[in-house]
Amino acid sequence: MAFSIKEVATPMFQKNAFVIVIVAALSLAFGPHLAAEPGVPLQDEKKIEALTKSVHPSVVKVESRHGRRKVATGVVMDDAGHIVTTALISSTEEKVSVLASDGRWIQADFLGMDPETHIAVIRAKDKSLAPLSQGSASRLGPGAWIAVVSVSPENTPAVTQGIVSSVSEERLRLNVWVVPGSSGSPVVDAEGRMVGLLRGVYRDESPVVFEFREREVVGSGMVWSRAESPAAGMAVAVPMETVKAVFQEIRDTGKVQRGWLGVTIADSEDNQVVIAGLEKGSPADQAKLLEGDVVVKFNGRNMSDAASLAAAVRRTKPGQEAALQVLRKGKTLDVKVKMGAYPDKAAHREITLKFPELFAEPAPRTIEPPGPPGR
Numbered sequence: 001m002a003f004s005i006k007e008v009a010t011p012m013f014q015k016n017a018f019v020i021v022i023v024a025a026l027s028l029a030f031g032p033h034l035a036a037e038p039g040v041p042l043q044d045e046k047k048i049e050a051l052t053k054s055v056h057p058s059v060v061k062v063e064s065r066h067g068r069r070k071v072a073t074g075v076v077m078d079d080a081g082h083i084v085t086t087a088l089i090s091s092t093e094e095k096v097s098v099l100a101s102d103g104r105w106i107q108a109d110f111l112g113m114d115p116e117t118h119i120a121v122i123r124a125k126d127k128s129l130a131p132l133s134q135g136s137a138s139r140l141g142p143g144a145w146i147a148v149v150s151v152s153p154e155n156t157p158a159v160t161q162g163i164v165s166s167v168s169e170e171r172l173r174l175n176v177w178v179v180p181g182s183s184g185s186p187v188v189d190a191e192g193r194m195v196g197l198l199r200g201v202y203r204d205e206s207p208v209v210f211e212f213r214e215r216e217v218v219g220s221g222m223v224w225s226r227a228e229s230p231a232a233g234m235a236v237a238v239p240m241e242t243v244k245a246v247f248q249e250i251r252d253t254g255k256v257q258r259g260w261l262g263v264t265i266a267d268s269e270d271n272q273v274v275i276a277g278l279e280k281g282s283p284a285d286q287a288k289l290l291e292g293d294v295v296v297k298f299n300g301r302n303m304s305d306a307a308s309l310a311a312a313v314r315r316t317k318p319g320q321e322a323a324l325q326v327l328r329k330g331k332t333l334d335v336k337v338k339m340g341a342y343p344d345k346a347a348h349r350e351i352t353l354k355f356p357e358l359f360a361e362p363a364p365r366t367i368e369p370p371g372p373p374g375r
Contacts, residue, residue: 135193
């Protein structure tokens with residue numbers, strides 16, 4: 001690579017010009033890579049290669065078919081063949097199979113999913129898959145190094161490295177480059193221990209997944225079209241502690257027991273959480289909550305927005321008593337509510353509403369006449 005420097009009047013300007021040209025030259029030579037993973041630390045290549053080799057046998061490609069084909073990634077959790085993946089694989093009507101690291105296709109059973117964390121659990125009909133070593137997200141902090149190990153579109157090992165951007169009880173924000181099909185991949189630390197499960201891109205937390213539709217063209221075989229979320233340099237993952245809890249509950253019971261109030265809530269213009277509607281006979285209705293009530297606290301925690309209240313309700317187990325502080329016509333009231341169980345139909349409806357393009361009824365296959373001959 002060659003470049004020239006034009007002389008300028010003073011040494012300082014000359015030095016600055018030199019720096020500018022160097023930066024410009026590097027940008028031209030390496031720009032795509034620098035832009036793809038801003039701020040990513042450089043780790044020893046041999047260590048990353050060894051880490052990928054150790055983790056990849058526990059990573060599988062997950063495919064489901066029910067009129068259409070959806071592709072994600074999964075992680076083997078135990079010797080019984082249980083695998084955690086994304087909740088986009090979320091129906092007992094889907095035919096599920098996994099591609100193991102040794103190239104074998106293995107049939108799997110869908111066990112259940114959680115719309116809150118977007119985690120699903122399936123069980124491969126083969127107990128020879130190697131489970132991944134499990135770590136903890138509790139020791140992670142901003143700047144901690146992590147890697148995401150997945151399966152490439154060519155069905156080969158894939159890895160990308162990055163850092164933790166922020167940590168909370170419910171999610172990990174990651175500065176890491178992810179690509180379509182990576183949802184459900186393990187986030188691992190420098191020792192190759194799983195510390196989280198990749199959920200989606202940071203921008204809107206949409207899933208990173210392949211979705212295929214097939215149509216048959218006479219004389220041309222199958223034509224594939226692909227709809228996918230774009231790759232992004234920021235991602236969201238579920239912390240390992242939550243992954244383990246959700247996995248164990250779905251494995252043992254087929255679902256995650258989450259609390260239910262039976263209310264519709266909204267954020268008001270003055271940043272209050274307002275009950276906009278109640279279901280008849282619901283826990284909220286039985287506790288004499290009313291439309292227009294402002295929820296100030298839930299189990300002693302201030303509720304700043306509707307999303308915070310929804311998350312707090314879901315974390316409460318059915319049958320537990322919750323203490324709400326509400327504001328009604330200027331008066332503060334303390335209300336006790338015995339939580340109900342989040343209905344299965346509502347759970348499936350929620351995940352369907354979040355990703356309608358992936359759960360809409362597939363269009364019937366059509367046979368189209370061949371196009372005009374080429375000129």
